[in-house]
Amino acid sequence: MMMDYIxxxxxxxxxxxxxxxxxxxxxxxxIVLIVAPLMGAVAYxxxxxxxxxxxxxxxxxxxxxGYFGLLQPLADGIKLLMKEIIVPTGSxxxxxxxxxxxxxxxxxxxxxxxxxxxxxxLSNANAGLLYILAMTSLGxxxxxxxxxxxxxxxxxxxxxxxxxxxxxxxxxxxxxLVCVLMAAQSLNLGDIVRGQQVHAAMTDSxxxxxxxxxxxxxxxxxxxxIIPLFPMFMVYLISGVAEANRxxxxxxxxxxxxxxxxxxxxxxxxxxxxxxAEYANMILIAFLTSIMFxxxxxxxxxxxxxxxxxxxxxxxFVLFLFLWFxxxxxxxxxxxxxxxxxxxFIPLAIVWVVxxxxxxxxxxxxx
Amino acid sequence: xxxxxxxxxxxxxxxxxxxxxxxxxxxxxNAALFLVLAFCSASGIWMLLxxxxxSIVLVLxxxxxxxxxxxxxxxxxxxxxxxxxxxxxxxxxxGAGLAGLMVFEMIYVLGARQTxxxxxxxxxxxxxxxxKELGRLIxxxxxxxxxxxxxxxxVAMVAAIAxxxxxxxxxxxQDVSTQVQVQAADRVRIVKDMRDGHTNTK
Numbered sequence: 001m002m003m004d005y006i007x008x009x010x011x012x013x014x015x016x017x018x019x020x021x022x023x024x025x026x027x028x029x030x031i032v033l034i035v036a037p038l039m040g041a042v043a044y045x046x047x048x049x050x051x052x053x054x055x056x057x058x059x060x061x062x063x064x065x066g067y068f069g070l071l072q073p074l075a076d077g078i079k080l081l082m083k084e085i086i087v088p089t090g091s092x093x094x095x096x097x098x099x100x101x102x103x104x105x106x107x108x109x110x111x112x113x114x115x116x117x118x119x120x121x122l123s124n125a126n127a128g129l130l131y132i133l134a135m136t137s138l139g140x141x142x143x144x145x146x147x148x149x150x151x152x153x154x155x156x157x158x159x160x161x162x163x164x165x166x167x168x169x170x171x172x173x174x175x176x177l178v179c180v181l182m183a184a185q186s187l188n189l190g191d192i193v194r195g196q197q198v199h200a201a202m203t204d205s206x207x208x209x210x211x212x213x214x215x216x217x218x219x220x221x222x223x224x225x226i227i228p229l230f231p232m233f234m235v236y237l238i239s240g241v242a243e244a245n246r247x248x249x250x251x252x253x254x255x256x257x258x259x260x261x262x263x264x265x266x267x268x269x270x271x272x273x274x275x276x277a278e279y280a281n282m283i284l285i286a287f288l289t290s291i292m293f294x295x296x297x298x299x300x301x302x303x304x305x306x307x308x309x310x311x312x313x314x315x316x317f318v319l320f321l322f323l324w325f326x327x328x329x330x331x332x333x334x335x336x337x338x339x340x341x342x343x344x345f346i347p348l349a350i351v352w353v354v355x356x357x358x359x360x361x362x363x364x365x366x367x
Numbered sequence: 368x369x370x371x372x373x374x375x376x377x378x379x380x381x382x383x384x385x386x387x388x389x390x391x392x393x394x395x396x397n398a399a400l401f402l403v404l405a406f407c408s409a410s411g412i413w414m415l416l417x418x419x420x421x422s423i424v425l426v427l428x429x430x431x432x433x434x435x436x437x438x439x440x441x442x443x444x445x446x447x448x449x450x451x452x453x454x455x456x457x458x459x460x461x462g463a464g465l466a467g468l469m470v471f472e473m474i475y476v477l478g479a480r481q482t483x484x485x486x487x488x489x490x491x492x493x494x495x496x497x498x499k500e501l502g503r504l505i506x507x508x509x510x511x512x513x514x515x516x517x518x519x520x521x522v523a524m525v526a527a528i529a530x531x532x533x534x535x536x537x538x539x540x541q542d543v544s545t546q547v548q549v550q551a552a553d554r555v556r557i558v559k560d561m562r563d564g565h566t567n568t569k
Contacts, residue, residue: 130498166435167436
């Protein structure tokens with residue numbers, strides 16, 4: 001394809017001696033090809049959020065800047081760029097500036113192993129799932145450092161809440177993903193999607209599998225992990241909302257109690273980076289949910305081809321759920337949030353790991 | 368010196384710098400953040416050794432969970448830095464002696480094997496799964512030490528909870544199940560319904 005052609009062209013131009021330089025340039029180009037559309041998606045997700053929530057609450061939403069409000073994200077971006085960055089007195093200046101960077105960095109780094117289709121990905125890492133977990137667990141540092149470096153009570157309270165919340169929900173999230181990797185028998189995200197594919201080798205193991213093969217040939221979406229792992233899908237999705245600090249789990253911001261939580265002291269571009277990180281995280285979690293439970297780029301219908309379009313459609317659906325949650329649910333009280341994480345999700349996830357393990361030993365496991 | 372060597376020296380330099388930072392930083396929060404940096408660069412070194420599972424788990428467990436809780440506690444400390452630095456010179460000879468002993472030990476332990484280290488390095492193909500290999504070893508050859516470590520951690524966890532668990536009298540706690548079962552009629556008493564004008568004394 002065109003990408004291969006450019007790669008070949010560049011490889012020839014630099015020759016074998018300068019091959020490492022071309023490899024670096026080529027990788028950087030691919031990173032730009034992922035990050036640039038991502039930033040565009042973040043910008044228009046903010047518009048989509050305001051529009052969707054507006055319609056749900058029988059309002060119009062932004063419609064002044066550009067036709068249908070389509071230039072609104074641009075206007076917001078320019079506004080944030082022009083604003084002054086205020087560093088509060090008594091704050092730790094270095095950490096204060098570092099915090100928004102620490103928030104955005106893991107949100108972008110995690111994209112390295114996301115497969116968009118069977119070939120399109122930056123890195124085909126074997127331990128892709130672990131890498132994703134490690135990167136998403138780093139995101140909390142931005143919040144904690146911001147809260148502490150601001151030298152403000154509200155920011156500090158927000159940081160403490162966020163640290164406790166993210167650490168709690170990460171455990172449930174991790175166990176949900178353990179179920180996925182048990183089902184797929186791989187940590188590679190591409191292999192996880194391929195594990196949800198309908199293939200003829202499925203008929204080898206007994207008559208139940210044979211019957212299942214004919215069923216999923218007609219309805220391929222029944223072969224996705226969302227069917228056997230539905231409770232884990234719910235746990236993952238809800239924990240994902242909590243990880244991204246989104247309503248109804250946005251106690252780290254909690255406008256009504258601690259004004260804006262950890263980013264109360266931030267203005268201008270430093271604030272914008274937190275904003276970007278939150279939305280990039282949302283999109284990331286939508287991608288991961290689609291890849292691990294909803295068959296990634298696989299087509300739900302047998303007569304339509306597999307394509308990245310399906311992945312984007314699934315991602316859009318999950319993102320819509322995020323916006324829908326925000327428009328619908330009131331914020332959790334802090335103790336309720338902790339109870340949901342520790343006393344509901346973690347036991348449920350551990351039990352389901354055992355259930356899946358036992359299930360996989362029987363011939364009833366057809367996935 | 369090839370590219371991998373350069374990467375190793377960069378990571379090694381960052382690790383040493385961060386480790387120095389941990390013990391020299393005056394502010395405990397800065398020290399904890401230096402420790403995070405040291406973990407991250409150590410994980411980079413492990414990645415160079417093709418120990419991808421250990422390297423990622425180091426970040427996941429230590430940086431993503433342990434250090435977060437560490438920072439959580441350290442941030443809430445109200446430390447008087449002047450008092451912390453009291454008696455530095457009085458304890459300096461003792462500390463220096465201890466440090467010298469540790470340096471000697473490390474040279475003794477690491478120095479002997481240093482020459483053989485490069486001979487054992489095997490470059491694996493791209494589809495080699497370090498995770499699978501490690502899992503196979505842990506659950507077959509080393510299953511008893513592994514189970515023992517797991518039990519030890521469980522005991523530590525139970526002990527930590529037992530130490531902090533205390534039943535205090537006179538504390539008002541929320542009973543969740545009764546909270547969930549509350550109906551509107553339990554909370555709101557309609558004194559006067561304005562729609563039909565008569566008083567409702569329920």
